[in-house]
Amino acid sequence: MLTGISNINPFSLSKRINRPLILDGALGSLLQQYSVPSSKKVWMTLANTNYPDTLLKIHKEYIDAGADIITTNTFRTNPVALSEFSQTKQLELIKAAVTIAKDARNDLPVFIAGANAPAEDCYQKERTISNKELEINHHNHIKTLIDNGVDFILNETQGHFDEIRIICRYCSRNSIPFIVSIYLDENMTLLSGEPPEKVISFIWEHEPLAVGINCISPALFNALDKHFIKNWGYYLNCGSGNPEDTIIQCGFSPEDYLETVKDSLKFSPSFIGACCGSNPVHIRKIKEYLDGKKRS
DSSP: OOOTTSSSSGGHHHHHSSSSSEEEOSHHHHHHHHHHHBBBTTTTTTHHHHHHHHHHHHHHHHHHOOOOOOEETTOOOOOOTTTTTTHHHHHHHHHHHHHHHHHHHSSSOOOEEEHHHHHHHOOOSSSSSSSHHHHHHHHHHHHHHHHHTEEEEEHHHHHHOHHHHHHEEEEHHHHOEEEEEOOOOSSSSOOTTTHHHHHHHHHHHHHHEEEEEEESOHHHHHHSTTTTOOOOEEEEEOSSSSSSSOOOBOOOOOHHHHHHHHGGGGOOOSEEEEEEOOOHHHHHHHHHHHHHHHOO
């Protein structure tokens, strides 16, 4: 059991409890399984106000499975994604997401990560908005998440160096606790072309809580050189098709995913979760294994 979690670096706890912290799994694809409709542009954002009970249920399922960290359903609540909605509605959707996560946590020792995704589609290579629009997007979204009381910002699936620079500088300048979780293509580079070593080195200059890797396949993750990363974690794509698929089905069983987890432990990750296509069973398998390893 985690105790005394306020005002500390969440990922330093992994050393204290002698295991990685456990991040939750997918929200969007699991909401699909509960028959919640999605939108191409805003993904599952409207579930925050249209299906709050379902979202609350999923958060609780992840906590019951063993998650130390749950992630707000704010992957597409950023201003660029919600450009067709009023500012009032944007704020309402973010507040609802954070409130639901807090209700799920209740008084349990669980961290709430505020999800901040790329301004545009996370698999999109070509930039269609200006650098100023990128700045406004991330500054506003991160500030709103922090103002609503998340414990830290999880800047996830970040595949463009221009956005990563904006995020790191803003969070560092404003003393906002954050991590950046990068996305790599099949060439083992960011979508903007940089090698991960260069980008991760830049991120560390801005004193994040940790660095992450997410939404890549277990096969790509296994081939990645992980020796150069410190205080790091990951949550991998467990979907059966392409990352861009509208409907996401589980294609990597909890048992198979656990084998990847076991192999990764020699690199001392600070946190482990799962991404698209995963469910609470994936998280439960990780928790059971780590608990058993600790007892042995």
